[in-house]
Amino acid sequence: MRKRTVAGAAVVLAGLGVTAGGGRELLRRQAAIARRRIGKPLGEDAIDADKVWKKTYGDPLRLLLLGDSIAAGLGAERRKDTLGARVARGLAKELHRSVDLRTAAVVGSESSALAGQLDGLPASYRPDVAIIVIGGNDVTHRVPVGESVRHLEDAITRLRVLGAVVVVGTCPDLGALREVPQPLRALGSRMSRQLAIAQRDAAVRSGAHAVALATIVGPFFITNPDEMFSLDRFHPSALGYKRTAKAFVPSVLTALGLRDDVPFGHHLPRPA
Numbered sequence: 531m532r533k534r535t536v537a538g539a540a541v542v543l544a545g546l547g548v549t550a551g552g553g554r555e556l557l558r559r560q561a562a563i564a565r566r567r568i569g570k571p572l573g574e575d576a577i578d579a580d581k582v583w584k585k586t587y588g589d590p591l592r593l594l595l596l597g598d599s600i601a602a603g604l605g606a607e608r609r610k611d612t613l614g615a616r617v618a619r620g621l622a623k624e625l626h627r628s629v630d631l632r633t634a635a636v637v638g639s640e641s642s643a644l645a646g647q648l649d650g651l652p653a654s655y656r657p658d659v660a661i662i663v664i665g666g667n668d669v670t671h672r673v674p675v676g677e678s679v680r681h682l683e684d685a686i687t688r689l690r691v692l693g694a695v696v697v698v699g700t701c702p703d704l705g706a707l708r709e710v711p712q713p714l715r716a717l718g719s720r721m722s723r724q725l726a727i728a729q730r731d732a733a734v735r736s737g738a739h740a741v742a743l744a745t746i747v748g749p750f751f752i753t754n755p756d757e758m759f760s761l762d763r764f765h766p767s768a769l770g771y772k773r774t775a776k777a778f779v780p781s782v783l784t785a786l787g788l789r790d791d792v793p794f795g796h797h798l799p800r801p802a
Contacts, residue, residue: 601635605765616775665701
């Protein structure tokens, strides 16, 4: 499966600007600045956090994470600080059940990789809950929105056939990446928000629950970047994942039918 560097994303964003009629030389210079600022201090391998969290509680809930580096937890320095572990621990606390976490997400993935992530699961595996976080790499690598959401819908359909409730975290706002200069950053923000809206509509249309990460978590990354981002200023820190997990846990409880209210930034599936 392809893995692409964070720094390379800036180059492709520059290409997006050119095709949209932006100043070619300006955007190229900005991409070079972003590459120097961001670098690649985290590598491409996230910490393995898969295990049964709060095992003593028993009656494990099977939780599956699919998607890209955020779903994989890149940027967390301890396994308990990855997104999967944070969500697992939050659910275990709320449900007083253990949570068996399996992470199929791969750093650098685009939406087209979701099928392969599902194919790699054991044939007998049946998740109770599946969380999908994908989209940032689709934006930076110019994947057409229609193609992205088609892959997302296919993954949701497959997961629902397996009996899972599905919660989709829509594309984060790339405008929070301060290491990317303007107007390149504004372009990334606009395109990531467009994809997020399309993902939300595709998710609820396909029977999944959608969580608007740009709305719920995005403001924290914009106002507190030093605390919310990890060393590369691109992926979440431990605190960033804590905030993101707090956005998911209420939505997962709603998806499981264990919470009556609709959490802020949560979108319910459309009736069949």
